Amino acid sequence: MGGGEGFPDFSDGNLLDMSINFDDLFVGIDDGDVLPDLEVDLAEFSASGGEESESVSVSGGKVVGGKGEIVSKREQSVSGNVNPLGGKGRKSSSQSKKNSQGKRKVKVDWTPELHRRFVQAVEQLGVDKAVPSRILEIMGIDCLTRHNIASHLQMENSIFDEELWTMQKYRSHRKHLLFREAEAATWSQKRQIYGGGGKNMSPWLVPTMGFPPPMKPLPQHFRPLHVWGHPSVDQPLMQVWPKHLAPPPPAAAWGPTPHPTLARPPPDPSFWHSHHQKRFQAPNSPRDSITTTTTPCHVQSRTPRQWRPHQTNYWSPPPTPSF
DNA sequence: ACGTAAATAT
């Protein structure tokens, strides 16, 4: 993402990766200085119904609005909208959105924090109820719009789909394996075998290959769903990894996966991705230089959401292999 | 107001 080859080279003072779109805007910000979180408030009109009021602040040196109209771009292209009949003809009506003069559409920076909340929200709601509006509510971040959520959700879901494929396969295998395993060994035995990991490794690890190596498109973003769901494991905040860019912990290799039967299926895809890690790859995503601390959209310290166990969604603790 | 596809930006 951030401009391909541009590595965060501060000596140059170029904080690339700024989410500036402005083609024309002060571009000469090269100043090692990190810009304070700018906040874009387009409260424009305090119109009542304005649920779409955007006010997003972006972390670290990201310039977001401040003055340039970020909007334009699309406006332009839209006008000249190609609308080539292919697929769903995007109505060229376009530009109907706003443009009223404020409304800078800024990219929401889904910081880990944000994402966390997102996930949490989804958790609480449960897959079925996890719709943008609700999620938004729970998240309590007012700077986001439903669309923002929806988008994010969409992405997560798409990923989910990808993995679904694997999942299914996994299921079959697992079924098989488990069955056999069950007969072959007792829990305690297994524990002996797999439980060596210690730490938070659950004693119940699915034997050998939990996942068949996907041979699908398997874009970069595939990840052996680690943490299936466990909210608590959803990475303690997870800071962006240091610049070393050492890719995220290799999901502990494909191996360990929670025990299927005992654990219910992931309540929601969202669990599987702790964003901002830009999935694998990302040899040097500029993003990581910043984004770390600042939390965009002042994450209102909304009352610690009483973690309502909400019936399902959580895996009961490993059924202590009582034997 | 939800889900998804297309568009666009980095």
Next chain:
DNA sequence: TATATTTACG
């Protein structure tokens, strides 16, 4: 190029 996020449509 691929990916992330926004925008638009049904």
